[in-house]
Amino acid sequence: MPKLKGISRILKSDKLKNIVKKIMGFISSHRLLSLLIVGAVVALVVILAIFGRKEVVVVQTQEKRKAPVTINRLEIIVPPGAFPTGKRFLIKEIPRDSERYRRIVEKSNFLEEVYEVVPKDGREELALIPLTLRYRIPRKYYLGNDSFNLFLGYMKSDDDVLRRIYGCEMKEDDRGVYIEAKVFHTSIIGFSAGSPKEFVMGIRNMIERPPSYKPPVLIIPGIDGNFVGAIPKTRTNENPQGKNIWEFIFPDRSIWVYRYPLKSTRPKVYTDAAEAFFERNKRDYLIYEAKRLATELKRFPYKFDVVAHGIGGLLIRYAIESDPTVTNVRRVVLVDVPNLGTNLANPVYLNLLYGKSPDALAEIYGTDPDSIRFLVKNALDYLEKVNVFWVDLKPDSDFIHILNSFGLRKDVDYLAISGTTPSFTVRITGTELEKLYPEFIEGSGDGVVTTNSACYEGKMDCVKFPHSFSDIYLQPEVLDKIKEFLEGGLKEPEEYVFKDDTFIERTASPGCEILPTPTIVEEITETGTKAESKKSTKMLQLEISTGERYLPLNYQTNRIFEFPTERGKFRFLNSDYGIYVVMENEITLLTDILSEPSSSIVYVGEKIHANMFDGKLYVLDSSG
Known part of the structure; x- marks a missing residue:
């Protein structure tokens, strides 16, 4: 009661009445400002209520x-x-x-x-x-x-x-x-x-080799990043890319890889470009990536041989089969590629098993609880790894129908490789689960893709191996088959052998003096006290082991050089740098022909052959 009396006295006090009167007066004279203040207070309360919620x-x-x-x-x-x-x-x-x-x-x-x-x-x-x-x-x-x-x-x-x-x-x-x-x-x-790294997209070089008649190999991975072939802990300052499995399979070819963000986080620069594409086209990440791959291929002037795994095979097929202007792919190896899709990408099937008792499901389907656990774990793992691509990988997806409507390229050779043994054992043969997941049946699938899907219903050459989706590309017999296929159809060009000239470059004209050996020719005319040398044009005859030939010496000078060499043991080769004098065991370069002559020895050794080609002097010695 005393507290209530105290509150009553405060409410009746003149001080409180004056405060209330001032507030009401402010509101009546500043109505708009008062409304804004009240609105801000209400909004602040709402924001705090929303973002302060636990x-x-x-x-x-x-x-x-x-x-x-x-x-x-x-x-x-x-x-x-x-x-x-x-x-x-x-x-x-x-x-x-x-x-x-x-x-x-x-x-x-x-x-x-x-x-x-x-x-x-x-x-x-x-x-x-x-x-x-x-x-x-x-x-x-x-x-x-x-x-x-x-x-x-x-x-x-x-x-x-x-x-x-x-x-x-x-x-x-x-x-x-x-x-x-x-x-x-x-x-x-x-x-x-994670650790910050440089974002790299597109076709990138991994192993560089000298150019040859064999096309470079382009690797296109799927969800298994190990397919790129990088060997861990082999990077050095001299070799920042590190060693690679594929360089041992193809030691005489350059190795390239197509990089795209399948499982990694896609940076904003990538998502912005993808969203711009989706505004004009169907919202489909596989089609977007396949279009990018086609654009990348067109940048290169030479052909590729392609080895692709899983989703990577769908990308290369769509890139070349939807765009006939991509003409630089020679052969394609498709390793465990879901050409007809895979049931592991269908969440409807997994929904029947996920979150339910393995013991109860084992009794219903006539199998054991461990088989149920393995099946659910591996199906969920695949569904999570393919993330937004799941919608394209279902057997009845629009992407699969569109892809297979193009038809295989007639100017490209295909080889499909299929695994027939999953990496784990689930005992579902003869049960209803076999119809849902034939990918897990030994002999019918590799744990991810059925042999029927990988072999594209027999529409392309296909080889089967008793291995799983995750390790088939590491097996020696599989790698040998890939190499054998990609080596096919290649013809080594004939090597050009340089031969010494035997034809007559120029014959002597009537009245032209023929000098049997190199010598100095001078014609002196006295004019007053000054001796002037007449300009002379002579033909120099050299007799060498291949027969006689006549070489013009139109140097507009009064000197023709005499070399202290036995007759028949040397010849001349003209170049932009001067004249090469090729002797039996020595080559000398003569320069400054128009003024004072000078010479320098450029080669000493047992020479087999020497010749000029494309402005350069090539010498083959006894060591090869």
Whole structure:
């Protein structure tokens, strides 16, 4: 009661009445300014409420366009149809001052805020259409439009290891820079950074060899980066590229590689160019990359032999089969290429198994729990690695239909290589799962691609080997087959052999004096006290081992040089530098013919042959 009486006295006091009166007077005389102040206060309260939230609920919508739900730095979009029924997710920010945050960061190297995205119904399901994540990063971590060292990652639990989300993209809007990624499931999410590297795209040289009649080899990898062939820990200052497996298979050819961001983060300079392409064309990353590859090939004036793996084979096929103006590809080797697609890229099939009890599924499908675990793990791993390319790799995709509508090039030789043994064993033969995933059946697939898809239904020459998708290109018999195919059709040109001239360059004219041996000819005419030398033009006859020939000496001088050499043991070769006098074991260069003559010995040794070619003197000695 005393407190209430005190409050009542304050409300009735003249001081408070005066304050209220002044505020009301200000509002009445400054209505517009007062409205702006009130609006700003309300907006500030709303912003603090949104960005100060530690958790928020995001709901799947049936609308075609859905604005992202934001909690601090993380935005998430659940597209229509992502789940069979409406799905609600709880997004929680893990407090940075908590023990849990410290433990997660120690295991993951996450930077800044970490979030946990969990389904409200507790059911872990795989999305049929990927969710979009956007993480707004502080500007201090952004190194420029060509930087690609930042990426999003996830952990399945607090004790799990960091798993990279492949195919992230750097983008920017009026709110700043952010990383965008597509995911099929939710978990603990954060962003991390790798070592800064130079972003390199296009056809790049790995091993340089002297030019030859054999075309250089172009390597186009897929999701397996080891296909490039780089041998670890072999880089030096003298050889910054390091050693490469392919240089041992093709020791006399240059080795090139086509680089494109399949699994790595795509920098802003790349995503800007891709978005500009998508504004004018179908939104398809494989088509975009294939068009870039075709453009790159046209830059080179010589032909390539191509060896491609997985998705890389789809790129080279689309590049040359959709564009007949690409004419510098001679032969193509397609190693485990999904020419007809692969079921591992179909999230509908994996959705039947993901997040469900392996024991229950094993009983339903008549197999064992370990086979279920291996199947789910490997199918999910492939789906995550191909990221945005998944939509093109399904057997019924528009891309596969478009690609195979072009037809194989008649001026290009193809060889398909298919593996028939997965790298792991799943016992699903004879079960319903065999129909969903024939890629995992020994004899029918390599663990990623079926033999029917790799061999393009027999429409191209195909060789099968008992190896898996990830190790087939490392096997000696496979490498020998690739080399044998690419060596085919090459014809070594005939080597040109220089021969000494035997034809008569010039015959003597009537009345022209023939000198049997080199000598000095002078004609002196006395005029007063001064002796003048007449200009004379003489023909010099040299008899050498190949017979007689006549060489003109039109030097407009009174001197023709006499050489202390036996007759028949030397000859002349004219050049821009002077006259080469080729003797049996010595070659001398005479210069300053028009003034005082000088000479220098340029070769001493056992000479087999010497001749001028393209303005240069070539000497073949006894050592070869």
